[in-house]
Amino acid sequence: MNKKQKKVLARIVLSTLLLAAVWAAFRFGLLPERRLPALGLYLIPYLVIGYDILKKAAKGILRGQPFDENFLMAVATVGAMALGEYLEGAAVMLFYQIGELFQSYAVDKSRRSIGALMDIRPDYANVADESGALTQVDPNEVTPGTVIWVQPGEKIPIDGVVAEGESTLDTAALTGESLPRDVSAGDEVVSGCVNLTGLLKIRTTRAFGESTASKILDLVENAGARKSRQENFISRFACWYTPVVCYSALALALLPPLVRLALGVGADWGVWVYRALTFLVISCPCALVISIPLSFFAGIGGASRAGILIKGSNYMEALARVKTVAFDKTGTMTQGVFEVSGVHHNTVEERRLLELAALAESYSKHPISLSLQKAWGGALDQSRVSELQEYPGRGLVATVDGLRVAVGNDKLMEEQGILWQPCHGVGTLVHVALDGDYAGHILICDRLKPGASVALAELRRAGVERLVMLTGDAPAAARQAAQALGVEEFYAALLPGDKLDKVEELLNEKNGCAKLAFVGDGINDAPVLSRADVGIAMGALGSDAAIEAADVVLMDDSPEKVPKAIRIARKCIRIVYENIVFAIGVKLLCLLLGALGIANMWAAIFADVGVMVLAVLNAIRALNVKNV
Amino acid sequence: MKKSYAIEVDCANCANKMEQAAKNTAGVKDATVNFMALKMHVEFEEGADVAAVMKAVQKACKKVEDDCEIYL
Numbered sequence: 001m002n003k004k005q006k007k008v009l010a011r012i013v014l015s016t017l018l019l020a021a022v023w024a025a026f027r028f029g030l031l032p033e034r035r036l037p038a039l040g041l042y043l044i045p046y047l048v049i050g051y052d053i054l055k056k057a058a059k060g061i062l063r064g065q066p067f068d069e070n071f072l073m074a075v076a077t078v079g080a081m082a083l084g085e086y087l088e089g090a091a092v093m094l095f096y097q098i099g100e101l102f103q104s105y106a107v108d109k110s111r112r113s114i115g116a117l118m119d120i121r122p123d124y125a126n127v128a129d130e131s132g133a134l135t136q137v138d139p140n141e142v143t144p145g146t147v148i149w150v151q152p153g154e155k156i157p158i159d160g161v162v163a164e165g166e167s168t169l170d171t172a173a174l175t176g177e178s179l180p181r182d183v184s185a186g187d188e189v190v191s192g193c194v195n196l197t198g199l200l201k202i203r204t205t206r207a208f209g210e211s212t213a214s215k216i217l218d219l220v221e222n223a224g225a226r227k228s229r230q231e232n233f234i235s236r237f238a239c240w241y242t243p244v245v246c247y248s249a250l251a252l253a254l255l256p257p258l259v260r261l262a263l264g265v266g267a268d269w270g271v272w273v274y275r276a277l278t279f280l281v282i283s284c285p286c287a288l289v290i291s292i293p294l295s296f297f298a299g300i301g302g303a304s305r306a307g308i309l310i311k312g313s314n315y316m317e318a319l320a321r322v323k324t325v326a327f328d329k330t331g332t333m334t335q336g337v338f339e340v341s342g343v344h345h346n347t348v349e350e351r352r353l354l355e356l357a358a359l360a361e362s363y364s365k366h367p368i369s370l371s372l373q374k375a376w377g378g379a380l381d382q383s384r385v386s387e388l389q390e391y392p393g394r395g396l397v398a399t400v401d402g403l404r405v406a407v408g409n410d411k412l413m414e415e416q417g418i419l420w421q422p423c424h425g426v427g428t429l430v431h432v433a434l435d436g437d438y439a440g441h442i443l444i445c446d447r448l449k450p451g452a453s454v455a456l457a458e459l460r461r462a463g464v465e466r467l468v469m470l471t472g473d474a475p476a477a478a479r480q481a482a483q484a485l486g487v488e489e490f491y492a493a494l495l496p497g498d499k500l501d502k503v504e505e506l507l508n509e510k511n512g513c514a515k516l517a518f519v520g521d522g523i524n525d526a527p528v529l530s531r532a533d534v535g536i537a538m539g540a541l542g543s544d545a546a547i548e549a550a551d552v553v554l555m556d557d558s559p560e561k562v563p564k565a566i567r568i569a570r571k572c573i574r575i576v577y578e579n580i581v582f583a584i585g586v587k588l589l590c591l592l593l594g595a596l597g598i599a600n601m602w603a604a605i606f607a608d609v610g611v612m613v614l615a616v617l618n619a620i621r622a623l624n625v626k627n628v
Numbered sequence: 629m630k631k632s633y634a635i636e637v638d639c640a641n642c643a644n645k646m647e648q649a650a651k652n653t654a655g656v657k658d659a660t661v662n663f664m665a666l667k668m669h670v671e672f673e674e675g676a677d678v679a680a681v682m683k684a685v686q687k688a689c690k691k692v693e694d695d696c697e698i699y700l
Contacts, residue, residue: 056695063691069641104638111664221665222632235644289640290663297664 015049042086050093069284076280099609114301120173120192122157139208150200159211160204167198175556176307226312238285245283249276278594281604287583291615299572302625307555308565315551319569323514329471331521334446338371345421346440360398360405393495406433426480455559567628579615632669636697649688655681
């Protein structure tokens with residue numbers, strides 16, 4: 001509890017004791033039941049607990065903006081006092097303050113627990129001077145290229161490459177999985193991981209502000225900037241709810257007595273004014289206004305704990321309504337680690353073909369190029385390569401040792417007017433042509449990620465009706481992967497632009513409020529990620545483009561996180577709707593009972609504070625995503 | 629241009645009121661207040677004087693809820 005809250009707590013305790021003493025004094029006849037002294041005595045606990053509310057209400061009136069909860073409570077309690085209901089007046093104010101205190105405590109607490117979940121912000125970096133002595137410096141001041149020391153037990157403050165040392169890293173804070181990762185010299189490491197075993201010397205590659213940990217924190221902290229429909233509904237609702245209830249209260253206080261006067265029966269002003277005051281007590285929209293953003297906040301916090309970053313409440317909502325999931329194959333459902341499994345129809349020697357292909361591809365970081373380079377295994381002298389021309393989605397042509405080498409898929413061969421041989425094996429086919437003559441093809445295989453087919457089955461169970469695989473791969477490879485994954489619908493041989501068109505088509509085919517999610521690994525599918533209703537980028541550690549373009553970022557690359565994200569979103573939205581229905585329902589019921597005179601002011605204040613407490617407790621449930 | 633500021637406010641409804649007040653300030657294109665994260669995100673209009681606009685936003689917010697704070 002902070003200072004402010006402690007002060008309120010002290011006032012609550014003091015006021016409760018005073019109120020109990022005064023009530024007991026009258027109840028057991030220690031004091032005579034006379035109007036004026038009773039009012040005076042009850043005013044003491046009332047003012048102790050309510051002076052700040054009264055002050056704020058007065059200020060609101062002076063500013064010309066009276067409709068806030070302070071004003072309502074002030075009018076309701078002062079009115080009750082005026083009607084001679086001293087105990088009720090003081091008690092309503094007391095309960096109102098207890099509710100406010102609970103709310104502020106609960107919000108603070110969940111703020112802190114979510115803050116603790118995201119405790120990946122490093123506070124310092126160790127830099128060694130010439131003598132080898134370490135000094136702790138502000139990570140903001142470390143320029144890229146500096147060598148920083150990270151001792152066992154410390155967090156890596158800045159992204160970089162290990163220059164010296166071997167160790168095991170705990171990535172749980174980033175990915176939600178406590179799978180330790182071994183690193184040694186030459187490996188890239190990202191900030192936010194905890195160094196477990198050995199001393200690491202890391203050459204930083206980025207500034208602190210650009211590092212993964214800072215980016216993730218930014219993302220989580222700014223998540224609330226994009227509000228969901230429910231949140232917008234609540235702010236609009238709060239805008240008209242309070243005035244409407246106030247005017248109804250006024251009507252309730254004036255109309256029935258006037259009608260009764262006209263009918264010639266007693267006006268009963270006291271009864272109707274009391275019922276109107278009951279209205280005012282219920283008119284505060286606190287329960288809704290606090291619990292809806294709190295639910296989203298807790299849901300986003302809980303998800304980030306599981307390694308799923310959701311960029312805004314609106315995406316949480318969209319995610320909950322996903323009915324179509326389109327996904328990329330390579331790197332998303334497969335490991336994206338390719339292996340050359342064979343060289344066929346080659347007119348030159350196998351090793352020679354691999355060497356030429358690897359050289360031609362030596363400038364590329366594409367997974368297929370990397371697999372060619374790996375299969376060749378030897379050193380690659382890039383000075384042998386010239387006149388490189390890339391054909392996105394098809395391949396490339398380059399001059400190697402004076403030979404025109406074309407490396408790519410069927411489309412490239414057709415464009416170059418080269419007759420190619422099909423393959424009986426299944427996988428990705430890379431054709432090679434030398435000086436315009438077909439020289440054979442290299443068959444490359446990719447393996448499915450463990451858990452990929454389970455993840456897709458779980459998606460179906462979570463209510464996703466349509467699963468579509470989009471891939472740039474050849475139809476044969478795509479069919480095999482689709483069969484292994486248990487997906488009927490797939491589109492193969494798509495260029496990056498075609499994927500976008502396909503997603504457009506799928507967006508048109510689905511009905512109104514259902515949403516489409518696209519899952520990709522962030523490599524060349526940034527446009528598709530941003531076009532889909534929900535773009536989910538996978539394995540985003542260190543990939544800036546994916547973090548920028550996606551709406552939901554999965555910190556590691558396990559496909560199981562996709563159904564998990566959807567289930568977390570469903571749970572969060574369910575809690576949001578529970579709170580909306582529950583809070584509005586109870587309030588309307590109390591308004592009705594209050595108008596009929598069945599519910600008195602006691603019931604009203606319990607409805608107000610009780611609903612708020614329950615809604616807040618329910619909202620905090622969204623934080624728990626372990627067994628979702 | 630967009631900027632975010634740390635704020636302090638006690639109740640969620642007051643945060644909504646601050647959001648409205650900020651939105652209606654001249655020079656502000658859009659504003660959102662995140663009560664849970666205690667942040668105000670402001671998108672300024674082209675060529676607006678950020679410092680002056682934020683002073684106005686602060687004043688407008690104080691007017692609707694005097695128990696609030698925007699850390700510029």
